[in-house]
Each structure stands twice: as C-alpha cells, then as structure tokens.
Amino acid sequence: MQKNFTVAIDGPSGAGKSTIARRLAAHFGGVYVDTGALYRAAAVYIKNSGVSPENEGEISRIFSESPPEIDLRQGPDGQNVFLNGSDVTREIRLPEISTLTSKIAQSPAVRAFLLDAQRQSATSAPFAVLDGRDIGTVVLPGATVKIFLTASAEARAERRTAELLAQGVSVRYEDILSDNIARDTRDAVRTTAAPGAYIVDTSALSFDESFDKILSEVLRVREKA
Ligand code: DC
Numbered sequence: 001m002q003k004n005f006t007v008a009i010d011g012p013s014g015a016g017k018s019t020i021a022r023r024l025a026a027h028f029g030g031v032y033v034d035t036g037a038l039y040r041a042a043a044v045y046i047k048n049s050g051v052s053p054e055n056e057g058e059i060s061r062i063f064s065e066s067p068p069e070i071d072l073r074q075g076p077d078g079q080n081v082f083l084n085g086s087d088v089t090r091e092i093r094l095p096e097i098s099t100l101t102s103k104i105a106q107s108p109a110v111r112a113f114l115l116d117a118q119r120q121s122a123t124s125a126p127f128a129v130l131d132g133r134d135i136g137t138v139v140l141p142g143a144t145v146k147i148f149l150t151a152s153a154e155a156r157a158e159r160r161t162a163e164l165l166a167q168g169v170s171v172r173y174e175d176i177l178s179d180n181i182a183r184d185t186r187d188a189v190r191t192t193a194a195p196g197a198y199i200v201d202t203s204a205l206s207f208d209e210s211f212d213k214i215l216s217e218v219l220r221v222r223e224k225a
Helices: 017-027 035-049 056-065 095-104 108-122 135-139 151-168 173-190 207-224
Strands: 005-010 032-036 070-075 078-083 128-134 147-148 198-201
Touching: 005 017, 017 032, 017 095, 017 207, 032 035, 032 070, 032 108, 035 070, 035 095, 035 108, 035 151, 056 151, 095 173, 108 128, 108 135, 128 135, 128 207, 135 147, 135 198, 147 207, 151 173, 151 207, 198 207
Parallel strands: 005 128, 005 147, 032 128, 147 198
Antiparallel strands: 070 078
16 A cells, blocks of 8 residues: 555535544544544634634634644544643534534634644544545645545435434424535535545435445555555
8 A cells, every 4th residue: 555545535514424434544444534623623722712703813813823732632432632732522512613613614824724734634644534625625635535425405404313313402304404504605615526536425325335435436546556
C-alpha cells in the first residue's frame, strides 16, 4: 500500500458519513478523523469567549491572538474531543452547539484555522478516513479515494426521526425535514462532490449495502496503488 492512504468522504449532514467512515477506518486498522467534531469544538471555544458568531472581526482576532488547542483522542469508548485540555465530547453534541457550529462554519477565519489541523490529522496514520463537507474538494484534493455520500432530505429525515424516537426523544418528521432543508441551504456551497469522487446515493440502500459499495471502491483503488 502507498504511504498515507487517505479516504475523503464528503456529503450533506445526515447521509451516514461518520458511521461509514468509522467502520471503514476500523476495517483497515486506520484512524477516523471526525472533522465535524473539530468545527463543533471551535464553536464551543467561540461560545466560551463570548464572541457573536456573526462578528467575523472578533472571531478572526481570537483565533490569531489565542488559538484554541483542539485534540481528537482515541478513548476506550471511541473518540474524545478536547478543547484547551478540557473534555468537550458531550457538550459538542448539544443541539445549541449544532446550530452555533453551522453558523461559525461559515467564518473564513475558522475554516482557515481548521484547514491545517485537518491536513495534519490526515497524515497521522498510514490509513486515515476523514469525513466532512469539503474534505475532497478543499482539505484533501489529493486524497487517495474520494467518496461523495448523499441521500435525499426525506430519507435523511426519516432515518434521523427513527433514531431519535428509538432513543426516546419525541420528535416530528416534519420538523427534522425542515431543519435538514435549512441546514442544507446554509451548507450548500460546501456540499458538492469533488472532481473524480465516487458518488453513492444511499436513499434506497441499507447501511451494509452502502458500506459494501464503498469498501469495493477502496479495495479497487488499493489494488492499483
Ligand atoms: O458533521 P457535523 O454535523 O458534526 O458537522 C458540524 C458542522 O460543521 C456542520 O454545520 C458543517 C460543519 N463542517 C464543515 O463545514 N466542514 C467540515 N469539514 C466538517 C463540518
């Protein structure tokens, strides 16, 4: 295998990127880099700093004057996220942080700061899988394999509704669908397939079917490498 085999998985929120990416990394004994978690930790940093997500000047200032230290560490129960030494693994999943993250992810200062962090983590292991909105297009245009994982807004909302109902959270499909559509609109410019990406639409596929398609593509490229 060539040195640093990198798999970039792009696609809209809720298409199943992280589950596929995690399983792919485990299959090859590699690392999974949850780039969304880095953005979420940056949002917590901005919130703790008391800076408005709309104030680009202030965001840019705090990121250059006192840049946060964000680490992804492998723990016994999966990946833990640390912000300036504090464990923020749980906090980054709060709904208010999801909303804030989608706003601060539009900040050029935040994106520039996280670009280096993401590129460094891609070289941290011989086999790395990164998922996000712009991994194959911007972060790793030279990734060994580029995947674009997508699904209709309706299919994504159905899965998310079932997932939350199974966890005992009472939600309405219509609300999840309209949230998805709003988030897709905000994320739209970053949610495009990279040139040469292998496109998988999972709307009508089971998880195993989606995974098998992607695994075949990775194995095909690996054999040629
Ligand atoms: O995948 P996620 O839901 O954890 O991502 C959280 C937010 O971060 C989402 O609004 C999109 C943004 N994001 C991004 O813009 N670029 C990435 N590479 C990863 C996440």
